[in-house]
Amino acid sequence: MFEFIQNLFKTTFSIHLRPPGARDESGLLAACIKCGRCMEVCPYQSIFLAPYSQWSLYGTPLIDPLKKPCYLCMKCPEVCPTGALKPVTKEKAGMGIAGIIETTCLSYQETICNLCYRHCPLKGKAITLDEDLSPVIINEGCVGCGVCFYICPTQPRSISLKTGRK
Amino acid sequence: MSEEDWKGNIDSRKMSRRRFIKGTTAAGVALTLVGIDPNSGTFKAAFAKGASKPEKWFLSVCPYCGVGCGVEVGVASGKVVAVKGMKDHPVNKGRLCILGKNLVDILYTNDRALYPMTRRGERFNRIGWNEATDRVANQLKQTIDRYGPNSVAMYISASEYNEEYYIYNKFVKGCLGTNNLESSARLCWASGVVGLVKAFGADAPPCAYDDVEKADLFFMTGYNVYSSKPVFFRRIIKAKYRNNTKLIVVDPRNTNTADFADRHLRIKPGTDVILHNTLANILIQEKLINEREARQLTENYDAFKQHVKKFTAAMASEATGLSVTEIVETARDIGRAKAGLFLWGQGLNQSNIGTRKVTSLLNIVFITGNIGKPGAGPMAITGQTGAMGLREVGGLPHLLPGFRKVTDDKARDEIAKIWGVDPNRMDSANGKTLPAILEGIDKGQIKALWIIHSNPAATFPDSNWVRKVLSKTEFLVVQDCYHPTETSKYAHLILPGAQWSEKAGILTNSERGLNLVEQAVMPPGEAKPDLEIVMDVAKKMGFSQQFPYNNTEEIFEEYKRCCQGRPCDISGITYNRLRIDKGIQWPVPALDHQGTKRRFLDKKFPKGKLRLNLHEHQEAAEVPDKNYPxxxxxxxxxxxxxxxxxxxxxxxxxxxxxxxxxxxxxxxxxxxxxxxxxxxxxxxxxxxxxxxxxxxxxxxxxxxxxxxxxxxxxxxxxxxxxxxxxxxxxxxxxxxxxxxxxxxxxx
Incomplete structure (x- = not known):
């Protein structure tokens, strides 16, 4: 029961990701000049700037994977003027890490879903399938873009997402 | 407290401890109510939000693809509230894909068609059933009187039940006297079926899904089965891992299916005929096949051998973009396999040389002797649930029930006797196919079109042209369970039909297995089961004698008489038997017959021997050029x-x-x-x-x-x-x- 409530919290409450290639939290806060260029260039409109209510983060870029995840097009680091977002490849985006909650994941309940595997921007490198076609996260490969978290069809989500660099 | 409120609370980080605890308790209670067991944290079934526990479960079949997974429909107070996989169904054994799991959502939407509507300008006004059916009957009668029966056409979906096809068929071919009854199977598996007919001499899917476990090679071409038939694909992958079956995928795209392949041939789009003929040539040249057996099975082996001689690996490599080793190794894999299962999909069918591609694949199946034994053969799984039943019942412009042809005088007499109509009323020429119907409207030959559960304005190619044609139709009736669709906007009259679980019938899946679909709930609003609507119109046109049925079971009993002595003999099937023997495969000639899992085990084919079709490659109708590269x-x-x-x-x-x-x-x-x-x-x-x-x-x-x-x-x-x-x-x-x-x- 406790575990379930814990999972519920992990999946229902929005967590905020930093855009791909971001420095660690203190480095980003020091380097970011809050120009909003990353937000403007994002073709999916995933990035928003932290509102005033989050006063310590105010103006810095965030991604809410419950509303729109990062599809790893890697456009934002290229336009960052101060290097708060470092230009890196998709595989080194380092936004966080996802985990599968096997107790609610449909693929572990005799349903063929695998939407997370099919739509992973790092197809095959971050999520693989075991012999039962159930998804398994590869910890070394997952960058925490949040796509699987966003599209997971169960309610609450069967994917947990931890933010921050590994 | 809704989920949205929760998010807001956390976002603003203003949540006090007291509110936090309150929220947690509320969530626990709410989740218990929607059917999640908090102790194990698993879904018991895909319950609809806020619904109560199902009171009764009905037998049904998933309405999406042609695999035909058995589902159980849970009903509470007249509404479908839950769907679960049928544990004892031979096809899926309780498993469903995510489409089947979310079936409840498709029933209760805001855009269901609830009552008959007529269009005035851009607006649709509600009318009564009596007025609506009167109008259809009068218009059809007037059109037929003035322009002849072939000025009328009906376009149906291939996701309907056998009884419905039977009624449509009887109405259009028997009563109206035209063969213009076309179905959306034309867009889906027409080439595959024509290919089977050309090679076998009759429409004959010979395999069963159980062959998957018996095969030691899967050859899939143009077929993304992981995305289109996920439940069936799981079976393939399980068999692959357990038996170490080789999986060869031919596809220009790196599909999800290709990720699992032992060998993925990334062929240049459209060059399948060359690849297939080359594989056949290598098989013959390297003596990987039993020539004596191939001569016995097929009627023109030597001509075929001569025909494929010019398809060398080097030439194929240049045309298809594959390496010579890849092609030769693939041929050797096919030759070494004791039982190869050949699957194909729209990659072959949806082409201007689709039939050639399919028959050239079937040539490989035949010369390697992969027919008439467990684990081997061509497997044709249709894209729509009712497509196999459609072919049996003859819901196509050239067919009559029981795989009879409309051009056959004897067949027309037989059917007219069962139908109780005058055989001279029936048309002896093939009806119009969908492209011909739309062109007929464009040219003014077809005046009235009745579309049932289909959406040609979205699915037919060059849809700008289709929309223009549909808006030109003199009388367009659209019978659908949703409105608006792309097509229903052009309708003069909208008739609200019922959909899955709102009507009863029998569905035949792609391994010839029959399944009963029970009516679980009443259709919403004034919507009616589709065959009732068609029968109402028929009765108003003066054909009450031909449609005396009270329920679908009576229709099925009459349809059974059409199939006696035909390949699809289902004399041993009743509604009650299907409640126990789920997915029993035709032919089932007697009540104590257990069904036929695999056909042609005795190597007796409809025309004695199999035919190898000799075809050449042809470019696509439109190839990239300077302006459109x-x-x-x-x-x-x-x-x-x-x-x-x-x-x-x-x-x-x-x-x-x-x-x-x-x-x-x-x-x-x-x-x-x-x-x-x-x-x-x-x-x-x-x-x-x-x-x-x-x-x-x-x-x-x-x-x-x-x-x-x-x-x-x-x-x-x-x-x-x-x-x-x-x-x-x-x-x-x-x-x-x-x-x-x-x-x-x-x-």
Missing amino acids: ILLMTGLVFGQYHSRTRTSKVPALNRAVSEAFAEINPSDARKYRLWDGEMVKVSSKRGTVTVRAKVTDSVMAGTVFLPYHFAYLAGKDKAINSLTNRAFDEFSQQPEYKACAVKIERT
């Missing part, structure tokens, strides 16, 4: 189904693919300076769409892939089929969706 292929994505009339209503599915996209190769993206995620304009000679670019190496350079699910309801410039070409296969009249020339521009 890119080849467009359309196809499906997992989680959506056909024109999205159903799946667009399921929120869980639409998060994954919410908008149309174009898969573009990175080298092309560089050439056109495109970035992943940008909007891009794709245009052909016929139309333009603006979609999101998805830069991926899963497509080849010089090709682009668009999902065909999106049409005008998704947005004015999102109709993918406004690009595709109106070119058709010469034998099957199936449109070519897999090849047309387009150009890409930045927006």
Whole structure:
């Protein structure tokens, strides 16, 4: 029961990701000049700037994977003027890490879903399938873009997402 | 407290401890109510939100693809509240894919058609059933009196039940006296079926799903089965891992299915005939086949041997873009396999030489002797649930019930006797296919069209032209369970039909297995089961004698008489038997007969011997040129189904693919300076769409892939089929969706 409530919290409450290639939290806060260029260039409109209510983060870029995840097009680091977002490849985006909650994941309940595997921007490198076609996260490969978290069809989500660099 | 409120609380980080505890308790209670067991945290069944526990469970079949998974429908106080996989069903054994799991959502939507409507200008006004059926009957009668019976046509869906096809067939071919009864199977498996008929001499899917476990080679070509038939694919993969079965995938795209392949042949689009003939040639040259057996099985082996002689590995390598080793090794794999299962899909069918591609694949099956033994043969799994039943009942312009042909005088007499109609009333010429019907409307030959549960304005190629034609139709009746659809906008009259679980019938799946679908709930509003609507109209036209039925079981009993002594003999089947023997496979000639799992085990074929069809390769009808340098292929994505009339209503599915996209190769993206995620304009000679670019190496350079699910309801410039070409296969009249020339521009 406790575990379930814990999972519920992990999946229902929005967590905020930093855009791909971001420095660690203190480095980003020091380097970011809050120009909003990353937000403007994002073709999916995933990035928003932290509102005033989050006063310590105010103006810095965030991604809410419950509303729109990062599809790893890697456009934002290229336009960052101060290097708060470092230009890196998709595989080194380092936004966080996802985990599968096997107790609610449909693929572990005799349903063929695998939407997370099919739509992973790092197809095959971050999520693989075991012999039962159930998804398994590869910890070394997952960058925490949040796509699987966003599209997971169960309610609450069967994917947990931890933010921050590994 | 709703989930949204919760998020807001956490976002603003203003939650006190007291409110936090309150929220947790509320969540626990709420989740228990919606059917999640908090102790184990598992879903007991896919309960609808806020619904109570099901009081009664009904037998049913998933209405999506042709695999035919058994489902149980849970009903509480007259509403479907839950769906679960049928544990004792031989096809899926309790498993479902995500489309089947979310079936409840498709029933209760805001855009269900609830009552008959007539169009005045742009607006639709509600009318009564009596007025509606009167109008259809009078209009059809007037049109037939003035222009003859062939000025009327009916276009039905291939996702309906055998009884419904039977009634439509009897009404159109028996009562109206025209053979213009066409179905959406034309867009889906026409070439595959014509290929089977050309090779076997009769429409005959010989295999069973159980062959998957017995095979030691899967040869899949043009078939993304992981996305289109996920439950069946799981079985394939399980068998592959358990028996170490080899999986060869031929596909120009790096599909999800190809990820699992032992060998993926990334063939140049459209060159399948060359590959198949070359494989046959190598098999013969390297003596990997039993020639004596091949001569016994087939009627023209030596001519075929001579025909494929010129297809050398070197020549094929140049044409298909594969390496010589790849081709030769593939041929050796096929030759070494004791039992090979050959599967194909729309990659072969939806082409201007679709039938040639299919028959050239069947040639390989026949010369390697992969027929009439467990684990071997050609497996044809249709895209729509009712497509096999449609062929049995003859819901196509050239067929009559029991695989009879309309051109056969004896067959017409037999059927007319059962139907109780005058055989002279029936037309002796083949009816019009869908392309011919639409062209007929354009030229003024067809005056009235009745569309049942189909959406040609979204699914037919060159949809700008189709919309123009539909708006020109003198009398267009659209019978559908949803309104608006792309097609229903042009209707003069909308008749509200029932959909899955709101009507009863029998469905035949792609392994010839029959399944009962029970009516679980009443249709919403004034909607009626579709065959009742057609029968009402027929009675008003003066054919009450021919339609004396009280329920679908009586219709089935009459249909059974049409099948006696035919290949699809189902004399041993009753509704009650199907409640126990789920998925029993025809022929079932007697009540104590256990069904026929595999056909042709005795190697006795409809025409004595099998035929090897000799075909040459031909270019697509439209090839990329200077102005339109890119080849467009359309196809499906997992989680959506056909024109999205159903799946667009399921929120869980639409998060994954919410908008149309174009898969573009990175080298092309560089050439056109495109970035992943940008909007891009794709245009052909016929139309333009603006979609999101998805830069991926899963497509080849010089090709682009668009999902065909999106049409005008998704947005004015999102109709993918406004690009595709109106070119058709010469034998099957199936449109070519897999090849047309387009150009890409930045927006």
